[in-house]
Amino acid sequence: MELDTMELPRKNKLMEAYQHEPQFSHRFFDYELSAAGYEARAQELMQRSFQRAELAAVIEQYMQPHGISPLAAQYIKELSSDAFVVIGGQQAGILTGPLYSVHKAVSVILMARQQRELLQKPVVPVFWIAGEDHDINEINHTYTANLGKAVKRQFKQPTVLKTMASDTVYDQKELTAFIKKIFKSYGETAYTHDLLENVLRTVEEQQTYTGFFTSLMNELFTQHGLLFLDAAYKPLRQLESKYFSQMIENADKMASTIYSAEQDLHAMGHKKPIESEAQDANLFYVHETGRVLLKRKAGKFVNEQTGLSFSEEEMHEIAAEQPWLLSNNVATRPLMQDLVFPVLAFVGGPGEIAYWSLLREAFHTLGIRMPVIVPRLSITLITRKTQEALKQTGLTINEVLDGQLPWRQEQWMNEQRDEEFDSLLEQSKKLLELQYEKMQSHLLKTDPGLLPVVKKNLQFHQSQFDYLQKTKEQSILRKHHVQYERYQTLSEQLFPEGSLQERLYSPYFFINQYGEGFIDQLLKQPYQFDGSHQLVYL
Numbered sequence: 001m002e003l004d005t006m007e008l009p010r011k012n013k014l015m016e017a018y019q020h021e022p023q024f025s026h027r028f029f030d031y032e033l034s035a036a037g038y039e040a041r042a043q044e045l046m047q048r049s050f051q052r053a054e055l056a057a058v059i060e061q062y063m064q065p066h067g068i069s070p071l072a073a074q075y076i077k078e079l080s081s082d083a084f085v086v087i088g089g090q091q092a093g094i095l096t097g098p099l100y101s102v103h104k105a106v107s108v109i110l111m112a113r114q115q116r117e118l119l120q121k122p123v124v125p126v127f128w129i130a131g132e133d134h135d136i137n138e139i140n141h142t143y144t145a146n147l148g149k150a151v152k153r154q155f156k157q158p159t160v161l162k163t164m165a166s167d168t169v170y171d172q173k174e175l176t177a178f179i180k181k182i183f184k185s186y187g188e189t190a191y192t193h194d195l196l197e198n199v200l201r202t203v204e205e206q207q208t209y210t211g212f213f214t215s216l217m218n219e220l221f222t223q224h225g226l227l228f229l230d231a232a233y234k235p236l237r238q239l240e241s242k243y244f245s246q247m248i249e250n251a252d253k254m255a256s257t258i259y260s261a262e263q264d265l266h267a268m269g270h271k272k273p274i275e276s277e278a279q280d281a282n283l284f285y286v287h288e289t290g291r292v293l294l295k296r297k298a299g300k301f302v303n304e305q306t307g308l309s310f311s312e313e314e315m316h317e318i319a320a321e322q323p324w325l326l327s328n329n330v331a332t333r334p335l336m337q338d339l340v341f342p343v344l345a346f347v348g349g350p351g352e353i354a355y356w357s358l359l360r361e362a363f364h365t366l367g368i369r370m371p372v373i374v375p376r377l378s379i380t381l382i383t384r385k386t387q388e389a390l391k392q393t394g395l396t397i398n399e400v401l402d403g404q405l406p407w408r409q410e411q412w413m414n415e416q417r418d419e420e421f422d423s424l425l426e427q428s429k430k431l432l433e434l435q436y437e438k439m440q441s442h443l444l445k446t447d448p449g450l451l452p453v454v455k456k457n458l459q460f461h462q463s464q465f466d467y468l469q470k471t472k473e474q475s476i477l478r479k480h481h482v483q484y485e486r487y488q489t490l491s492e493q494l495f496p497e498g499s500l501q502e503r504l505y506s507p508y509f510f511i512n513q514y515g516e517g518f519i520d521q522l523l524k525q526p527y528q529f530d531g532s533h534q535l536v537y538l
Helices: 013-020 022-028 033-048 053-068 070-081 099-119 173-186 192-205 210-221 234-238 241-249 251-267 313-320 331-339 350-356 361-366 385-391 399-400 405-415 420-445 448-479 483-494 508-514 518-522
Strands: 002-006 084-090 122-129 141-144 149-154 228-230 278-285 290-297 300-302 309-312 325-329 343-346 372-375 378-382 532-538
Touching: 002 405, 013 022, 013 350, 022 251, 033 099, 033 278, 033 343, 033 372, 053 070, 053 228, 053 234, 070 122, 070 141, 070 228, 084 099, 099 122, 099 343, 122 210, 122 251, 141 173, 141 483, 149 173, 149 483, 173 192, 173 508, 192 210, 192 508, 210 228, 210 309, 234 241, 241 251, 241 278, 241 313, 251 278, 251 290, 251 361, 278 300, 278 309, 290 309, 309 313, 313 385, 325 331, 331 343, 331 361, 343 350, 343 385, 350 372, 361 448, 372 399, 378 399, 378 483, 385 483, 399 405, 399 483, 405 483, 448 483, 508 518
Parallel strands: 084 122, 084 343, 122 228, 343 372, 378 532
Antiparallel strands: 002 532, 141 149, 278 290, 278 325, 290 300, 300 309
């Protein structure tokens, strides 16, 4: 592997502001992304108290069925004492979800190592799984490359209720068949048999999307001590009981500050990350019909669709006695995370950092400050085949990621056209149409009833010309198929469907090619946490 970096031609406006405009970061965040920021945050954390022993026990209990490596066991022990954490999270996607799940885990591990060395204090990596999310359609699919395109492959299993990913049981037989098809599309390599066998064994051992995700990720990162915890894990909910009460008590103030921050952000020319409302409760209730969002109305916490209505006192009772019936939304999950964990730094993608930008005053409402916010590594993996395609087409990575590939490919195809054939075909079409015009003029006067037949006959001949044109184009592509396939390789590998590779493909596409040591190799690269896009040449 070799590493290079580049600046993405299509920049995220909010990320640019966060990384390069001190006024913006000081307005919406508490700590600078700097050595001084980490040191100041560490000092704050040492003044706060956490349920460390209970948290360590919960993590150990959650990870036990998936396996705890010696390094992970050491990190759990450190967390029970005085360790800080670097944390990142993701939904529980099939086959780990897109590559950026792995890139986020890599970022968390490397940042924890870096800060452990710089601060000379124990810092452990944690992956926080958003198992409470109930939109299964966001996690039940992956993409495979085919003929220059990324094809969406969805695991369709009917669900009636809005159950959380952690409670949604998959059909093992159906998921096994689905994954076999995915691996078949990857192609057979020296690693396929054992890799597929391992994944299918995990399908059998687990029952839910979250369990499947955790086991796969834990195995990929087993040598690196990454700790895992599901946000919807019932023992964790019990630990969170008093923190839910804090959120219930301060729901009004928190909603007001979040709404106000989003209006300010929008006034500065940025998109609204969550479309918040002043009456949001920012909590879900796990109802018999599924996970439903609560709003605040006339001093109550309500969900009008189900007829639910709780007073603040009743909400406090639920938090105390049945906290597993409550769950966080996109706004309160970061707050809960910070109350539960001694978070030195949060590692997030552009979308996450956008909604974190709304939360500073909500943190302050609870008497805490935001952690250091670190943009996750953004990585494109470039195979030898892709490198050769770049060389032979004369395109650069910048040009491909700038969306220039389609018109460059069209330009190349135009250069291969048989201009004389095109000219002769066009002349023939015009001659035919001219003759038919004469025929129609004649029939209009003599036998107008035949005009529909003539029109249909003309359309038939025109379709034959179109068929001839397409057949000629296919003949040209067959003649130049090697170069044409290079353009397809660039399209499907580097910028599939106009997206970064990391947003669509599963890491298993690459693990199938390079073996399970692929993740360990990824972790050895000297990445730059400077907002640049990382290019890994395989």
